[in-house]
Amino acid sequence: MSLKEESVPMPQQDPSDRVENFDEVPLGYVREAALEEAERCLQCDPAPCIEGCPVGIDIPKFIDQLKREDFQGSINTIKESNNLPAVCGRVCPQEEQCQEVCTLGESFEPVSIGRLERFAADWERDHGSVDNAVEASREGKIAIVGSGPAGLTAASDLRKLGYEVTVFEQFHQSGGVLVYGIPEFRLPNEVVEREVDNLREMGVEIEPNTVVGRLFTVDDLLEGDRVDKYDAVFLGTGAGLPYFLDLPGENLNGIYSANEFLTRVNLMRAFKFPEYDTPVKVGKRVATIGGGNVAMDSARTALRLGADSSIVIYRRSEAQMPARDEEIQHAREEGIDFRLLRNPTRFKGDNGRVEKVECVKMELGEPDESGRPRPIPKEGSEFDIPVDNVIIAIGNSPHPLIPRTTDGLETRDRGTIKANASGRTTREGVWAGGDIVTGAATVIRAMGAGKTAAADIHGWLSSQDGWK
Ligand SMILES: Cc1cc2nc3c(=O)[nH]c(=O)nc-3n(C[C@H](O)[C@H](O)[C@H](O)COP(=O)(O)OP(=O)(O)OC[C@H]3O[C@@H](n4cnc5c(N)ncnc54)[C@H](O)[C@@H]3O)c2cc1C
Ligand code: SF4
Structure with a gap:
C-alpha cells in the first residue's frame, strides 16, 4: 500500500452550526479513519516522537497496537506514561512536540498522533474494561494541593506506587484549568470528570471545597496540626491570578x-x-x-x-x-x-x-x-x-496564598515557587510542579512535572536521603 502524504482529516462541526452551541468542535476519528492514519506510521527505531513527548509515551507501540485493532492494548500503552490521554489527545500542542519531530513530517504531513491518542482514549470510554482499584500497600501518606493536571498526575503515580493519597482542591469540581478554563467546545467537562472518577476508583481521596492556606496550612499538613499528618506534600496550585x-x-x-x-x-x-x-x-x-x-x-x-x-x-x-x-x-x-x-x-x-x-x-x-x-x-x-x-x-501569575502561609517556601520573580529539576522546593518535604513553578504553560508540561515529583517523593520516602 502506498504511503498517504496527507493525514486523515478530523471531522468537525460546521462553523455556522457550532457558533450556536457549546458542543465539541472536532468530532473524533471513526474506527476506519484511525486505522488509515495509523497505517502512515513508519515505526521508526529509534523513534524521535517519543523524545518529543514530554511524558515519553511509546508512540510507535501504541500506534502499532491500534493498527492491529488491539485497541485495549493501545490505550494501556499510552496509560503507562500518561494518565489523562482523553485530555491530551484534545488539547496538547502536538504540532510543537511529538508531531514536530515525526520522521514522516520531513517529507509529508506528520502522523496525527494526537488524534490517534484521542481515538484510543474514547474507544476505552465506549468499549474498554477499566480495572482501576489499587491497594494502599506502602507506608506513607501524601497530600496533593490542587487538582489540575500536575496534581492529578502526581496523585495517580503515587497511588500506583501504593501510597495513601489525598487531593485538596479549593473548588467544588476537580480538574483545574481543564474544567474552569478550557471551554466545553474544546474539552467537555465530562471527559475530565471521567479521568477524575478513574482516580477515585484507584483509591485516591479527593477533598473539594478546601482552600489550603485558609482552612489549614501546608505546615499543618506536615505537622499534623488541625488535620491528619502527611509525610510529603505536592503543590500543584497553578497560576490562577490574572494580569x-x-x-x-x-x-x-x-x-x-x-x-x-x-x-x-x-x-x-x-x-x-x-x-x-x-x-x-x-x-x-x-x-x-x-x-x-x-x-x-x-x-x-x-x-x-x-x-x-x-x-x-x-x-x-x-x-x-x-x-x-x-x-x-x-x-x-x-x-x-x-x-x-x-x-x-x-x-x-x-x-x-x-x-x-x-x-x-x-x-x-x-x-x-x-x-x-x-x-x-x-x-x-x-x-x-x-x-x-x-x-x-x-496571562496569569500564581496566587501568593500558599507561599505566604508556608514556612521556608521561597519564590522567584512573578511569584512562582522555587523548585529544582525533581520538584523539590526550599522547604523539606514539600514538592511543587506545573504552572505554580513555571508560570502559565501547558497541560503536558504540568503532567510531566507531576510525574517527576511523584518519582522523587517515592525515592525520598524510600531512602530518607537528606534534602537538597
Ligand atoms: C483558557 C485556557 C486555555 C488553555 N488551553 C490550553 C491548551 O489548549 N493546551 C495546553 O496544553 N494548555 C492550555 N492551557 C494551559 C494549561 O491549562 C495549564 O498550563 C495547566 O492546566 C496547568 O496545570 P496545573 O496543574 O499546574 O494547574 P491548574 O490547572 O491551574 O490547577 C491548579 C488547581 O489548584 C487549585 N488550587 C489553587 N490554589 C489552591 C489552594 N490554595 N488550595 C486548594 N486548591 C488550590 C485550583 O483551583 C486548580 O484546580 C490553557 C489555560 C487556560 C487558562
Ligand atoms: S516519528 Fe512519526 S513515523 Fe516515526 S514512529 Fe513516531 S509517529 Fe511513527
Missing part, C-alpha cells in the same frame, strides 16, 4: 478578566442558562485582548453567548501569536475578527460602563528578551473601537 493592563478605565463595568469570564461560563455553567441560574451577559460587540489560547477561548465563547461581533486585539502579528495554529484557524472559521498590531491605551465609558477601547497602531522592531519582535507604538495613531464588553486575556 491586568493597568490602563485608565480598566475598572469600568463590562470589562472582565478572561479568568473570571471563562470560570463563570465553564465552572458555573453559565452556558447552560436558564437551566443553571448563573448567566453571564455579553453585549453585541466584544473585544478580547491577547493572542494566546486563553484569548481564542474567550473570543469564541463570547460568540457562542450571543455577541454579534467578537474581535481579538493583539499587539504583534499572527506569526507571533502564542495560541495553537488549530485554535487560530477555528476562531477565523467562526468569524472572529483579528485586529493585529494594535494595542489598547485606555478604556472609555459612560455611566460607569465601558463603551470604547482606545488603541494605538503598532509596528515590529528588533527581538526582545522573549525572542519575538518588540511591538513599538506608532506615535499619533490612536483610534477608538466601540465595544460593549472587553475580556482581558494577557
Whole structure:
C-alpha cells in the first residue's frame, strides 16, 4: 500500500452550526479513519516522537497496537506514561512536540498522533474494561494541593506506587484549568470528570471545597496540626491570578478578566442558562485582548453567548501569536475578527460602563528578551473601537496564598515557587510542579512535572536521603 502524504482529516462541526452551541468542535476519528492514519506510521527505531513527548509515551507501540485493532492494548500503552490521554489527545500542542519531530513530517504531513491518542482514549470510554482499584500497600501518606493536571498526575503515580493519597482542591469540581478554563467546545467537562472518577476508583481521596492556606496550612499538613499528618506534600496550585493592563478605565463595568469570564461560563455553567441560574451577559460587540489560547477561548465563547461581533486585539502579528495554529484557524472559521498590531491605551465609558477601547497602531522592531519582535507604538495613531464588553486575556501569575502561609517556601520573580529539576522546593518535604513553578504553560508540561515529583517523593520516602 502506498504511503498517504496527507493525514486523515478530523471531522468537525460546521462553523455556522457550532457558533450556536457549546458542543465539541472536532468530532473524533471513526474506527476506519484511525486505522488509515495509523497505517502512515513508519515505526521508526529509534523513534524521535517519543523524545518529543514530554511524558515519553511509546508512540510507535501504541500506534502499532491500534493498527492491529488491539485497541485495549493501545490505550494501556499510552496509560503507562500518561494518565489523562482523553485530555491530551484534545488539547496538547502536538504540532510543537511529538508531531514536530515525526520522521514522516520531513517529507509529508506528520502522523496525527494526537488524534490517534484521542481515538484510543474514547474507544476505552465506549468499549474498554477499566480495572482501576489499587491497594494502599506502602507506608506513607501524601497530600496533593490542587487538582489540575500536575496534581492529578502526581496523585495517580503515587497511588500506583501504593501510597495513601489525598487531593485538596479549593473548588467544588476537580480538574483545574481543564474544567474552569478550557471551554466545553474544546474539552467537555465530562471527559475530565471521567479521568477524575478513574482516580477515585484507584483509591485516591479527593477533598473539594478546601482552600489550603485558609482552612489549614501546608505546615499543618506536615505537622499534623488541625488535620491528619502527611509525610510529603505536592503543590500543584497553578497560576490562577490574572494580569491586568493597568490602563485608565480598566475598572469600568463590562470589562472582565478572561479568568473570571471563562470560570463563570465553564465552572458555573453559565452556558447552560436558564437551566443553571448563573448567566453571564455579553453585549453585541466584544473585544478580547491577547493572542494566546486563553484569548481564542474567550473570543469564541463570547460568540457562542450571543455577541454579534467578537474581535481579538493583539499587539504583534499572527506569526507571533502564542495560541495553537488549530485554535487560530477555528476562531477565523467562526468569524472572529483579528485586529493585529494594535494595542489598547485606555478604556472609555459612560455611566460607569465601558463603551470604547482606545488603541494605538503598532509596528515590529528588533527581538526582545522573549525572542519575538518588540511591538513599538506608532506615535499619533490612536483610534477608538466601540465595544460593549472587553475580556482581558494577557496571562496569569500564581496566587501568593500558599507561599505566604508556608514556612521556608521561597519564590522567584512573578511569584512562582522555587523548585529544582525533581520538584523539590526550599522547604523539606514539600514538592511543587506545573504552572505554580513555571508560570502559565501547558497541560503536558504540568503532567510531566507531576510525574517527576511523584518519582522523587517515592525515592525520598524510600531512602530518607537528606534534602537538597
Ligand atoms: C483558557 C485556557 C486555555 C488553555 N488551553 C490550553 C491548551 O489548549 N493546551 C495546553 O496544553 N494548555 C492550555 N492551557 C494551559 C494549561 O491549562 C495549564 O498550563 C495547566 O492546566 C496547568 O496545570 P496545573 O496543574 O499546574 O494547574 P491548574 O490547572 O491551574 O490547577 C491548579 C488547581 O489548584 C487549585 N488550587 C489553587 N490554589 C489552591 C489552594 N490554595 N488550595 C486548594 N486548591 C488550590 C485550583 O483551583 C486548580 O484546580 C490553557 C489555560 C487556560 C487558562
Ligand atoms: S516519528 Fe512519526 S513515523 Fe516515526 S514512529 Fe513516531 S509517529 Fe511513527
